[in-house]
Amino acid sequence: MSVLISGVLTDGAGLPMSGYHIILKARQNTSAVVMRTVATVVTGPAGEYAFEAQTGRYDVYLRSCIEREYCVGDISVYDDSKPGTLNDFLTALDEGDLKPDVVKRFEELVVQAQQSAEAAAESERQAGQHAEAAALIKEQVETLADNVQQNTNAVEENTQRVEQLASQVEDTAEEVRQNAEAAKQAASDAEQARDDIDVALSATLKTANHLSEIAAEGEDAQQESRDNLGLKSAATMDVQTDIYNRTEGCVALPGAFGYGAYPTQRKEFDKYATSATFASWVQTTPPGRYLVVQYGGPYSKDIIEGVVFSGEVEIKMLETATHENQNRRDKFVIFNGINQDVYCCEVRADSTNIRWTCLSQNLTAIDGARWLYSIAGPWYDVPFRDVAVGGLTQAAYRAANTDEYTIKRGDSVSGSTLIPCAVIVSNDGAPRYVLDTGRHFSGVYVSLGNSTQATSDFIFGLFVRVA
Numbered sequence: 001m002s003v004l005i006s007g008v009l010t011d012g013a014g015l016p017m018s019g020y021h022i023i024l025k026a027r028q029n030t031s032a033v034v035m036r037t038v039a040t041v042v043t044g045p046a047g048e049y050a051f052e053a054q055t056g057r058y059d060v061y062l063r064s065c066i067e068r069e070y071c072v073g074d075i076s077v078y079d080d081s082k083p084g085t086l087n088d089f090l091t092a093l094d095e096g097d098l099k100p101d102v103v104k105r106f107e108e109l110v111v112q113a114q115q116s117a118e119a120a121a122e123s124e125r126q127a128g129q130h131a132e133a134a135a136l137i138k139e140q141v142e143t144l145a146d147n148v149q150q151n152t153n154a155v156e157e158n159t160q161r162v163e164q165l166a167s168q169v170e171d172t173a174e175e176v177r178q179n180a181e182a183a184k185q186a187a188s189d190a191e192q193a194r195d196d197i198d199v200a201l202s203a204t205l206k207t208a209n210h211l212s213e214i215a216a217e218g219e220d221a222q223q224e225s226r227d228n229l230g231l232k233s234a235a236t237m238d239v240q241t242d243i244y245n246r247t248e249g250c251v252a253l254p255g256a257f258g259y260g261a262y263p264t265q266r267k268e269f270d271k272y273a274t275s276a277t278f279a280s281w282v283q284t285t286p287p288g289r290y291l292v293v294q295y296g297g298p299y300s301k302d303i304i305e306g307v308v309f310s311g312e313v314e315i316k317m318l319e320t321a322t323h324e325n326q327n328r329r330d331k332f333v334i335f336n337g338i339n340q341d342v343y344c345c346e347v348r349a350d351s352t353n354i355r356w357t358c359l360s361q362n363l364t365a366i367d368g369a370r371w372l373y374s375i376a377g378p379w380y381d382v383p384f385r386d387v388a389v390g391g392l393t394q395a396a397y398r399a400a401n402t403d404e405y406t407i408k409r410g411d412s413v414s415g416s417t418l419i420p421c422a423v424i425v426s427n428d429g430a431p432r433y434v435l436d437t438g439r440h441f442s443g444v445y446v447s448l449g450n451s452t453q454a455t456s457d458f459i460f461g462l463f464v465r466v467a
Helices: 086-091 100-166 169-208 210-216 219-228 234-235 275-284 365-372
Strands: 002-010 023-027 038-042 048-054 056-062 070-077 266-269 288-296 308-316 331-337 342-349 392-397 406-407 413-415 416-425 433-434 443-448 449-453 461-465
Touching: 002 086, 023 048, 038 048, 048 070, 070 086, 086 416, 266 416, 275 331, 275 342, 392 443, 416 461
Parallel strands: 266 288
Antiparallel strands: 002 048, 023 038, 023 056, 056 070, 288 308, 308 331, 331 342, 392 416, 392 461, 406 449, 413 443, 416 433, 443 461
């Protein structure tokens, strides 16, 4: 007979462990399994597993595709075992777990349970006694109620007697006057006692509940109390939910525009993020200072080429804006890296093409080289890479609307007059120039060479983009 064992294999963080081998090694012979036989089950993409385990005892091992197998425990499968997860069987108790000290502990628990049962019975007996006492009290209360009713009847009889005595008042006027004077004295004593009580009660209220008295004085007294505490009207207002909350009547957070506050969050970019990814985030993010980080790894890309992108980014507005339209405004960005790198760039509202400018004082040779080979626009998965400002390129120059022309070092030319050109050398050493006449460069360039001979053909040379 077999028992279904199924579930999801997860690690300590709750993440599925896919592709893991669950290995069962039989520890003894049974009617269904031979000792030392091995069964293997592989978890699915979500870590799921399901298999029919035969009755017997097994050592359980786990193994991934890159690790050696390791033992995670043993399980026992019986004919009457209920289906469950692998964890249920690994954590279940069997005969081997019942050591003498464990059995002794169980016996102690049984004794404690017996004592608890006896105590519960005693409590039940006492509860019965209390119930009987309550019933007796109830009877006494009912008897007392009958007595009260009888007293009420007596009062009615006394009232009638008073009416009879009232008819005799005229005969006993002197006695009444004496009684009146005594009553007056008693009333005076009662008035004095009431005054004493008022004084004591007033002192108690002032001592124990002074704030309630202040509230009773009205809004003026409450405002005076807030003024004395230095709260003024801020005590009656809600606090901003964040530094960009513009709700009227809210108390501002400490630190104007967020400066001076401790950072509690960080913007994280994955290893595939590029400068265009960063620009898209800046376009939708309000001005302020933010902690940023980009994680690296195989085939990772750089937001700033050759720079560890981890540090602080400050986003500034270049024109007036509101919280509603800030994503449609150009912005200026300054990056301060953990390696003392300082870069800046301008992010246009309608473009994700940005060019970083290094502001660090410790410029290196790689910084200069980066200028020379800098690229404008996308640099991957494109057939042609345009030159960024400051970049160097070789090209073939041909002036427009001119029969013959020359070009000198320092001359400015339009990118539309430059054509991509490559020099190809064959195996016999003969050079050959290849022109891509279907493409032109963008921007403005300065020539680095000199060609003093007038010509109407293409002039090959080196050019630096300046705009």
